[in-house]
Amino acid sequence: MKILTAAALAALVTVGAGQVHAAEGEAMPKYDWSFSGVFGRFDRAAMQRGLQVYREVCSACHGLKYVAFRNLEVLGYSEDEIKEMATEYSIGDGPNDEGDMFERPGRPSDYFPSPFPNDKAAAAANNGAAPPDLSLMAKARPGGPDYIRNLLLGYEDPPAGFEALEGLNYNLYFPGHQIAMAAPLSDGAVEFADGTEASTEQMATDLANFLMWTAEPNLERRHSLGVSVVLFLLVFTGILYAAKRKVWSDLH
Amino acid sequence: MSGLKTNNPVIRWIEYRLPIFSFIDHAVGSGYPTPRNLNYWWNFGSLAGLALVIMILTGIMLAMQYTAHVAFAFDSVERIMRDVNSGWLIRYIHMNGGSFFFIVVYIHLFRGLYYGSYKAPRELLWILGVVILLLMMATAFMGYVLPWGQMSFWGATVITNLFSAIPLIGESIVTWLWGGFAVANPTLNRFYALHYLLPFVIVGAVVLHIWALHRFGSNNPLGIEANGPQDKIPFHPYYTAKDAFGVGVFLLFFAAVVFFAPNFFGEPDNYIPANPLSTPAHIVPEWYFLPYYATLRAIPDKLLGVIAMFGSILILFVLPWIDRSPVRSAKFRPIYKQFFWIFLADCILLGYIGAKPPEGMFLIIGRIATAYYFLHFVIVFVLSYVERPRPLPSSIGEAVLKGGGAPAPAAAREKA
Structure with a gap:
């Protein structure tokens, strides 16, 4: 009985805190992600496609500075494939023995280079709004991967009477509905290496899959370790309860 | 001995x-002889101690990898999350450990309120507990600044600015706190130093808290003093076994959040690096500060708001002298018991309001709830004179052993 009360109170606190966070923003359609849930895992094929969308579309304006090429091994690429992918990028390095900075082909230990040298340059080239780095985007917005997917699919004609400011675009899910980024995806914008049809929805979903991984690369380890820890604790707590009963049984 | x-x-x-x-x-x-009738609400003291140990251990490990500089703090936390072996686990334990520390301490505190644990001769024990709460709040606030995300920076700005409400010297105090004219690198550095120091001050206060506890021993659900050996059982093995079971249950809840919803208590905005030029749409503190935040914003005058916010905790210091009823446990105080639950509901309501923008209905409810928070203490004072408590049992042993039909099983169920 007492345990039930305690559990109910704990649940109340947790639910209350949850509502605090869910309180704001446009009603956000939820997608059934492979990585959600206690046993959730990443979808490798979707992540590879998402990486392709990032490299061919997003990377023109958005950085991915916390992700190193070596990390891509988790997506299912071989060492050689990663080396080759890295060499396609030019990385600033130096100073060399003459004291000069220089450019060289990327190595697996390098991080994705950002498209602009700094935020000011990024803002200057983009109508005053610097495109944010995408590494943590899936954790840095309410809704996370759902928000990313919805935002990419949320470009619509504005409702009657809605006047978007000069240079801004209407988006159903962006807070305030006016976003500087023009609709980045259109059907067939990329040609997927695995032959999947590149519909806008497919690309948006795959990209969100990929960005969830860039934001939370240890998610799979966390889930599998968590299952073991909780199972252990269930058994261990049961033993502790039995021990407690045993110890207390000699009280008259 | x-x-x-x-x-x-x-x-x-x-x-x-x-x-x-x-x-x-x-x-x-x-x-250590302990009352034999402690229920599971008495588990939360040892759980708070466990939470403190978890926080200090994970905190020291994080400190080995963290860089307290505005240019590197955010990146160093991301490095912990990505490249440091099990860094993500240590950081998620520390991050959520703060929330769980407050959960168990708040339950511990409300248990004290319900069973009148603050009354003579345990006033100092209670006061030391409030001191620990204040130290925890300072520590948690400064810890939240360290990742140097958007909410870190703007939370620090808002909270330190509260001191500017002090007449005449307020502005100078804020500059002094910041170590400059804005929240910047000197602020981050000193917050880091203090965030590392204060937990050990808490340990000191906990030692005093336990010392004071041992002077008269634990209060108990009946609120009457234990007299004689039939009222008491040794702490070990009875309560070590019971506390160990409580630890198991606590760790289950804790693990569920750490492994399956580690960002549940957090704000997405704190995964955006701090930017002094861009203010987040809503600046909200961590959930455990929300009731105080609601109190602060309920009052239109800044200085009075700050006074009310701090006063909401400081008033706990004098609670042992506000509540003059000689009966401790709400079990025997039918009216106080109802006001206790209303007070708890009011505190939760304040927390809800604290997460909402201070406008319209929320502001009005926030003001009523804030007023009621303080009114509660007036009610408690009046109650101690007008309430007629129910008759107390003459001893713990009598109540426990002769309470039910069959003595032994009934006693076991009471504790289980």
Whole structure:
């Protein structure tokens, strides 16, 4: 009985805190992600496609500075494939023995280079709004991967009477509905290496899959370790309860 | 000492020169007589101690990898999350450990309110508890600044700015706190130094808290003093076994959040690096500060708001003298018991309001809830004169052993 009360109170606190966070923003359609849930895992094929969308579309304006090429091994690429992918990028390095900075082909230990040298340059080239780095985007917005997917699919004609400011675009899910980024995806914008049809929805979903991984690369380890820890604790707590009963049984 | 019996020559040799074993035995062992009727709400003190240990251990490990500089703080946390072995686990434990520390401490505190644990002769025990709460709040606030995300920066800005409400010297105090004219690198550095220091001050306060506890022993659900051996059982093995079970349940809840919803208590905005030029749409503190935040914003005048916010905690210091009823436990105080639950609901309501923008209905409810928070203490004062408590049992042993039909099983169920 007492345990039930305690559990109910704990649940109340947790639910209350949850509502605090869910309180704001446009009603956000939820997608059934492979990585959600206690046993959730990443979808490798979707992540590879998402990486392709990032490299061919997003990377023109958005950085991915916390992700190193070596990390891509988790997506299912071989060492050689990663080396080759890295060499396609030019990385600033130096100073060399003459004291000069220089450019060289990327190595697996390098991080994705950002498209602009700094935020000011990024803002200057983009109508005053610097495109944010995408590494943590899936954790840095309410809704996370759902928000990313919805935002990419949320470009619509504005409702009657809605006047978007000069240079801004209407988006159903962006807070305030006016976003500087023009609709980045259109059907067939990329040609997927695995032959999947590149519909806008497919690309948006795959990209969100990929960005969830860039934001939370240890998610799979966390889930599998968590299952073991909780199972252990269930058994261990049961033993502790039995021990407690045993110890207390000699009280008259 | 008298209670300690051992045949181990090493222990006897040490004990003769440094009586540390009997000290431990008297603190949490068989030499500490404890009321036999403590229920599971009495588990939360040891859980708070466990949370403190978890926070200090994970905190020290994080400190080995963290860089306290505005240009590197955010990146160093991301490095912990990505490249440091099990860094993500240590950081998620520390991040959520703060929330769980507050959960168990708040339950511990409300248990004290319900069972009148603050009353004579345990006033100092209670006061030390409030001191610990204040230290925890300072520590948690400064810890939240360290990742140097958007909410870190703007939370620090808003909260330090509160001190500018002090007349005449307020602005100077804020500059002094910041170490400059804005929240910047000197602020981050000193917050880091203090965030590392204060937990050890908490440890000191906890030692005093336990010391004061041992003077008269634990209060109990009946709120009457234990007298005689039939009222008491040794802490070990009875309460060590019971606390260990509580630890298991606590860790289950904790693990569920750490492994399956580690960002549940957090704000997405704190995964955006701090930017002094861009203010987040809503600046909200961590959930455990929301009731105070609601109190602060309920009052239109800044200085009065700050006073009310701090006053909402400081008033707890004098609670032992506000509540003059000689009966401790709400079990025997039918009216107080109802006001206790209303007060708890009011605090939760304040927390809800604290997460909402201070406008329209929310502001009005926030003001009523804030007013009621303070009114509660007036009610408690009045109640201690007008309430007629129910008759108290003459002893714990009597209430426990003769309470039910069949003595032994009934007693076991009460505790289980």
